[in-house]
Amino acid sequence: MSANAIEIETLRKTYAATARSEAKEALKGIDLEIPRGSIFGLLGPNGAGKSTLINILAGLVVKTEGAVRIWGFDQDRAPRQSRAAIGVMPQELHLDPFFTPRASLEVQAGLYGVPRARRRTDEILDLIGLTDKADAYARSLSGGMRRRLLLGKALVHTPQVLVLDEPTAGVDIELRNMLWQNVRRLNERGMTIILTTHYLEEAQEMCDEIAIINHGEVTARDTTANLLSRLDGKTLVVRPEAPAALPPLPDGVVGEARPDGSLVFTYPSSRFPAEAVLSAVREAGISIRDVTTEEADLEDVFLALTRSA
Numbered sequence: 001m002s003a004n005a006i007e008i009e010t011l012r013k014t015y016a017a018t019a020r021s022e023a024k025e026a027l028k029g030i031d032l033e034i035p036r037g038s039i040f041g042l043l044g045p046n047g048a049g050k051s052t053l054i055n056i057l058a059g060l061v062v063k064t065e066g067a068v069r070i071w072g073f074d075q076d077r078a079p080r081q082s083r084a085a086i087g088v089m090p091q092e093l094h095l096d097p098f099f100t101p102r103a104s105l106e107v108q109a110g111l112y113g114v115p116r117a118r119r120r121t122d123e124i125l126d127l128i129g130l131t132d133k134a135d136a137y138a139r140s141l142s143g144g145m146r147r148r149l150l151l152g153k154a155l156v157h158t159p160q161v162l163v164l165d166e167p168t169a170g171v172d173i174e175l176r177n178m179l180w181q182n183v184r185r186l187n188e189r190g191m192t193i194i195l196t197t198h199y200l201e202e203a204q205e206m207c208d209e210i211a212i213i214n215h216g217e218v219t220a221r222d223t224t225a226n227l228l229s230r231l232d233g234k235t236l237v238v239r240p241e242a243p244a245a246l247p248p249l250p251d252g253v254v255g256e257a258r259p260d261g262s263l264v265f266t267y268p269s270s271r272f273p274a275e276a277v278l279s280a281v282r283e284a285g286i287s288i289r290d291v292t293t294e295e296a297d298l299e300d301v302f303l304a305l306t307r308s309a
């Protein structure tokens with residue numbers, strides 16, 4: 001048996017052209033292995049292809065090419081087993097407004113062929129904090145409660161792998177904390193968790209390992225700690241009093257002279273204080289008119305990684 005929860009080989013997806021849109025190559029040959037027992041983050045900006053990837057895993061979108069194995073089961077050769085091994089909390093809020101949380105969970109369990117005696121409806125209601133609302137119509141639930149119900153629905157068949165697609169986009173802090181608590185608890189009990197997010201901090205806080213996905217390609221894949229050490233770039237923009245060339249710089253600091261006359265320094269802030277950069281500038285006899293910093297945000301990180309790849 002493989003030690004991976006998920007194995008993805010040269011996965012491609014092209015959405016066909018429609019009357020309103022051109023054909024779109026959303027996944028351009030993804031290779032990815034996700035280890036069992038991990039909390040794994042798929043991090044990428046909007047439109048990167050995260051949901052497409054998740055929805056292929058979930059069996060909701062048909063791949064164009066490639067292979068997917070879930071818990072060792074090939075999606076094409078063993079569709080039933082591979083589907084049984086995974087539960088997905090989708091990004092979109094699809095709930096039947098006339099079902100109560102209890103009914104939603106029961107119906108979902110029925111769809112997965114979970115026999116009545118093995119259903120865990122009450123346990124799941126308790127886990128997602130909806131015991132009080134078990135018999136209320138979905139349309140009377142708040143947005144946060146609906147999301148929790150979606151999480152519950154992903155759990156009815158006790159999958160080995162739980163996938164959460166942007167679970168905290170647009171949710172309040174309280175719900176976010178509750179979701180993360182649930183996720184950690186499920187992971188401690190042995191469930192492999194995959195979550196997508198476009199928040200770097202969230203991936204950093206929750207995930208053991210991260211794949212960065214951009215324009216349908218994996219541009220980086222590493223442990224969170226390793227990735228962060230590559231990402232902690234800071235940028236210092238120095239405007240000299242008079243036109244100046246780049247000064248000699250400590251190893252690890254990258255300089256660039258911009259056409260507007262400013263000198264731009266990029267460096268890992270964990271290794272250098274800004275003062276190390278500024279004193280290199282002063283020592284070269286450059287007097288400084290103005291200094292600004294540019295904190296690397298996620299967009300820069302993607303750009304940097306894409307460029308270096």
Ligand code: ADP
Nearest residue numbers: 015024026044045046047048049050051052053
């Ligand atoms: P993410 O979840 O990372 O924001 P998506 O997987 O939703 O990215 O989208 C990836 C790309 O595929 C985007 O350019 C998006 O517009 C396109 N796309 C997603 N779903 C469809 C669809 N059903 N039909 C056509 N294009 C789609």
Ligand code: MG
Nearest residue numbers: 050051091166
């Ligand atoms: Mg998405």
